[in-house]
Amino acid sequence: METTTERESHYKNLEKQTVREILENINNEDKTVPLAVEKSLPQIEALASITAEKMKAGGRLFYIGAGTSGRLGVVDASECPPTFGVPFDMVVGLIAGGDGAIRKAVEFAEDDTVQAWADLQAYDVNNKDVVVGIAASGTTPYVIGGLKTANEHNIVTGCIVCNSGSPVAAAAQYPVEVVTGPEFLTGSTRMKAGTAQKLVLNMLSTSVMIQLGRVKGNRMVDMQLSNNKLVNRGTHMVMEATGLSEEDAAGLLKQYGSVRSAVDHYFKK
Structure with missing residues (x-):
């Protein structure tokens, strides 16, 4: 499939641009991201609603991803306990290659189609839970394999991708597709695509935690008093x-x- 995230940048000869030009052009591209997210609000609403429903019944939320996408899932999951006072294993972020891949890339970890399910089984994942795959391209084998196997075990699945019509979205029951287009630096999906994924993760976890009663008014009344x-x-x-x-x-x-x-x-x- 053709992926818009891999299309050539609209900007040429980046090394000839001044620092100010580089910054302005990156900023111009970044401005398009919230508008792309806005178009996906109905999909985000559907995923957030089913996630809250499952978690109210005692389920957990799992994120699976590789590279930048995996790291973003780990970050969102790790911020839920201090922000909302939930147990550390209520929202779990899993990254291809294991926790070591958070800091250092693990070669070919994302190409393993069975490891995500093995990683999920370590947490006794079951049909009370929700598994959300995160993949900018929407083609990551680690994520596709994890979602497909989760489906086979009657587990609710969702995804956050930045291309339309991707294999990851096809494997997810509740896909979120935020089409961010070509990156300023061709193929560098840690930029616009990563920003879009972070925004969607913020929306998903925050809206779910509000529905779970973890916020009062607009205050983080269950936050951990850690500093x-x-x-x-x-x-x-x-x-x-x-x-x-x-x-x-x-x-x-x-x-x-x-x-x-x-x-x-x-x-x-």
Whole structure:
């Protein structure tokens, strides 16, 4: 299949451009990404809705991908516990080649059609769960194999790809196709395609966590208090909700461990 992500850049002779020209041209391409995502909102809505439904019933969300796509899935999964206070294994990011591939590329790992399912089995994946394949090209064998096998086991599957009519999308029950077109640097899908995938992942996990009740108002009331900045943020959230002084709010937060628990216990007095 012809992939738009692999088409030649609209820009020629990049090495002859000034630094300002390079930056402006990259920025001009980046501006097109949110508009491409907007066109895919109905697909994102469908995937987010089924994911929330499965997770409300005790399921988990798995991301599978290779290279940049795999790394983006790992990042989104790793940010869910500190942001929303969920268990570390509720959202899981798996990358072709294993965790070592997060930092250093593993040759030909993405070409293995059976490894994704093996990686998923290590987590006892089952039909309560959702498996989302992430692949800019939509042609990654690791992802295709994982989705096809998940389908055979009656597991809900989705994907995030940046080409239309791809094999990955064909293998997914809930495909999200964000067509971002040629990259500024020909074939460098860590650029526009990666940005599009990050935006969709933000939308997917955040909308699902809101539906799971992990947000109150517009606040991260279940966030992990893992550094001074977050403790300070949490203290002010407790102050805002209760009218307590900073000292008393900090004490309540320390005692109960989360903004939600601190506020709930205060109003139960």
